[in-house]
Amino acid sequence: MIRDFAIVWSERDLLLSGLGNTTILSVLSAIAGLVIAFVLTPALMSKRRWLALTVRVFVDGMRCVPFLLFAYIVYYGLPSFGIRLDNWSSGLVALTVYHAAYLAEILRGAWVAQPREPIEAGVAFGFSGPRLFRRIILPPLLLAAGPVIGNQMIQIVKDSAFLTIIALPELTHAASSIQSRHYVPFAAFITAVFLYWGLCLVIEAGVSGIDRLASARR
């Protein structure tokens, strides 16, 4: 067993580059997903019924599709419509779009739970449109929903593992290469598990930072 881990150690460059790629994928998707959610959430809350309904259909649709299947559709399915993305682009698009739907729904939930008056005060003081959302509505949402958003970030990290099926060289892909090259499944996969766990700890540290900011304002 010690020998198995020694083999994994000898392949550490491969694992670390996998970890690096997983981190890049997760960070980019998390940021892009949040930015998209900042657009989707006001649409979900819009008084224009057709807009709210359209976005609602998209959000509910995404939440009911298994991520693996969605990644298959983006990578293997879109070329039938003439949209051909390489594995990195496909992976990023799939992770981002899929989780943007969840993030939008999280922010909508937090919005509904906010007191109405501070937002109304924003309107009364001359805020409207994107500025009202960005300056008055959004900051309390992010503070209130911080832990739930952190949870979703962890979900993004874990879903990125599925992208091994489109040959994206992320952490799970690296671990499975090591195991197939040397036949050390337990050592390779358990090492990957601990590395994922490390990423989650970093996210949780970020969440507790946000929580400290929030509790000063509650």
Next chain:
Amino acid sequence: MTNDMAVLDVAGISKRFGDLQVLSDISFTVTRGETVCVLGPSGSGKSTLLRCINWLERPDAGQIYLNGDRIGINNGGVVMSDRELSRVRTRIGMVFQHFALWPHLTVLQNLMEAPVQVQRRPAAEVREEAMALLAKVGLSDKADVFPARLSGGQKQRVGIARALAMKPDVLLFDEPTSALDPELVGEVLLVMRELAREGRTMVIVTHEMGFARDAATRILFMDRGRVVETGPPERFFVSPDTERARQFIQRYAAG
């Protein structure tokens, strides 16, 4: 035609929510420096009236002019866009029953937010004025505190300072002391009395009869969505014209 001295001219405002006629043909003017107290039983439409003035609620009929400019309807005769409405709203300060401070901003930031972000005034100048306003409401030492750390009375004094920071033409108060513990009402009324003395133009919806009696220049008494009686407080409280007003005053005098 609008009166030259009229800061606010409300003409024939009506509003209904479903089957309920909340406001019926409300008309009054507020001249510069007046403190108008709007009194009346709960559900008489006082808050809705205030919210119609800055179009937080859209009136069904009637006109509102602020220093001669029509609110809510632009020169082309159509309903203003959100952006146009926003520009008009910056000229009307509002103080809310439940304070409605922005929880993610410090006290000082609450005061500076709209002047800097909406009115686009230079931050340094706004900061200086904001600090002066905090001194005026007795909260200089709370500039960098978040609203959650303040008492209700302090929150409402910040709410008033925030409205003043916009340098509005008129200040609207929507039951500013109704959400306060009784022992905190005094400190807020003190600030409001000071503003009345300075000759700020104000419309105040309140249940504080003592305040209305000695700070108001005029009383507007509403019942069931109508202005039933209007006049100086000396006359309104001593010899009201209408039976409804007499009953209302008696009920409050009895406690």
